[in-house]
Amino acid sequence: MSVNEWVLDGLIMLTLVVLAIRVLYTRELFKSVFLFIVFGLLMALAWVRLKAPDIALAEAAIGAGLTGVLLLDAARHFNRPRPIPHPKD
Template sequence: MESEGAYNLSNLILDMLLATVLFWIALKTLITPDLFHAVVLFMIFGLLMALTWVRLDAPDIALAEAAIGAGLTGALLLDTIGYLRRNH
């Protein structure tokens, strides 16, 4: 019974840490003036959101978040930054 309580406490600590880091990265993404830095933070945010979905026992949503949110959208945004820097 004691190990179950320790397991729940460690899960709570991990979840609180994950929520705090997600909030910090979201805020940092919004206030950074450098576009490249913002896109990299956005991609990290997407990967951490995928981890959050795994913690919530939703692996299908986690896979979609990782593939679309961090992968595809991040690649498109990085390509857009490259296009903007080339033309300006």
């Protein structure tokens, strides 16, 4: 392992941890979801470094893409007033 590779790996790991913290504690829900998508993409990059490029592709498509669509849509839903009033209200 050369020094360059260690610097790259170190940067990926550090960014992953910082991103995880930002995902959890960002004030805005939308921003949190966007950061989660970035987190998924970076995770895929880490998997490429760990000799699993095919699974990294799957993670980029699923973890970042499809989960991102799901969560963004849900975040939009939660930021709207709820559609049906509850009968007990």
